[in-house]
Amino acid sequence: LYRRIDSARIVRGQAVRHLRMSEPHVELVSENARGETFSHFAEHVLLAMPPRLVESQLTFSPALPSELTRQWRETDTWMAPHAKYIAVFDRPFWRDQGLSGEARSAVGPMVEIHDASTQEGKAALFGFLGVPADVRRRVSEEELITASRTQFVRLFGSQAENPEAEFIKDWAKEFYTATHTDERSSGNHPMPALSPSSGAWADRLTGIGSEWSREFTGYLAGAIDAVNRGLEYKKLKPSG
Ligand SMILES: Cc1cc2nc3c(=O)[nH]c(=O)nc-3n(C[C@H](O)[C@H](O)[C@H](O)COP(=O)(O)OP(=O)(O)OC[C@H]3O[C@@H](n4cnc5c(N)ncnc54)[C@H](O)[C@@H]3O)c2cc1C
Structure with a gap:
């Protein structure tokens, strides 16, 4: 086009x-x-x-x-009020334990988690934050990242402790979205x-x-x- x-x-x-x-x-x-x-x-x-x-x-x-x-x-x-925590890893280690990387969770900031690995082999997990946007504004990004990482460790194991990269993408803060x-x-x-x-x-x-x-x-x-x-x-x- x-x-x-x-x-x-x-x-x-x-x-x-x-x-x-x-x-x-x-x-x-x-x-x-x-x-x-x-x-x-x-x-x-x-x-x-x-x-x-x-x-x-x-x-x-x-x-x-x-x-x-x-x-x-x-x-x-x-979807404009939503935010995700994304963690990139060197390999999809959760699959070694037979885990899909898909989860629903009621403990920790993320409520819905998916395997976000690419077909080219880059491994990643992401989770939608269940914390509402107005509450997120009152919490530091560092706190959200730490709590999200802890949740991944609890769900998928200690290798989630050391992602290659991790970040929060918050669409509610995007002027051209929300x-x-x-x-x-x-x-x-x-x-x-x-x-x-x-x-x-x-x-x-x-x-x-x-x-x-x-x-x-x-x-x-x-x-x-x-x-x-x-x-x-x-x-x-x-x-x-
Ligand atoms: C977190 C999230 C997850 C989503 N997940 C899904 C999903 O799983 N499945 C699904 O089907 N859809 C999903 N969506 C919805 C999907 O992204 C939208 O339906 C789609 O992007 C809408 O396309 P659009 O072209 O109508 O508008 P947009 O993609 O919103 O495009 C509008 C464009 O206008 C630009 N713009 C805004 N203001 C101005 C201005 N003043 N001047 C010039 N340009 C401006 C913006 O920068 C943007 O590029 C999700 C959205 C979000 C935010």
Whole structure:
């Protein structure tokens, strides 16, 4: 897909900040890491990000209808509150004992653990932390790592004591994934409106992030489904 798009039309290293109706176009104002701003002009904008991020990160001029922004704000970004502890080892030592590396645990910070070894032979285990995001913020990363490592030792043996590398990946702290509201999200998969139905933005914006998928909302498959749904909805899908 990437190769099929004219490289001159791909802009990287910029975050969109504002969308402004500037007839006959929509003006997107973006910003790079140095704080320099840029304007891009489009007939129609496809929002390929979670609805809650659209609502929290972008400003619209004129404002979007309030009912729509409420819906988008209340749509959880699936998995956004989650975090993992990942430990990389020189070999998958747990398999020597006939262990799969899969576990459910109620003792320690991790609740669901999987073997994350690669097909190329790099050995790793990871676990989803069951500690809620707002509690994690009050605990140091070092404490979480130590408690997670101890849990792996208890489950898989003393070799888990010395990983080659270990880290916590916390999506709740990722500005481009989660907002504060996601810290205690419901885990539901609601279905927000794709597009403003009236007003200045009615034919100018369509949501195509995974949360706008009807069938697989929030999942990877939903990201593809939502693109197809959004393009069909606004009859933007190229034929053939
Ligand atoms: C921890 C975790 C585990 C998951 N596990 C699974 C799983 O097992 N199975 C599954 O099916 N799905 C899983 N998912 C969900 C899956 O990652 C999403 O469904 C998928 O990434 C959605 O794709 P998307 O293209 O809609 O949005 P995203 O992948 O969220 O892409 C949105 C993009 O927009 C960018 N962006 C945000 N704000 C701006 C801005 N202002 N300007 C410019 N760019 C911006 C972001 O950086 C990002 O690159 C998981 C998600 C997480 C966080």
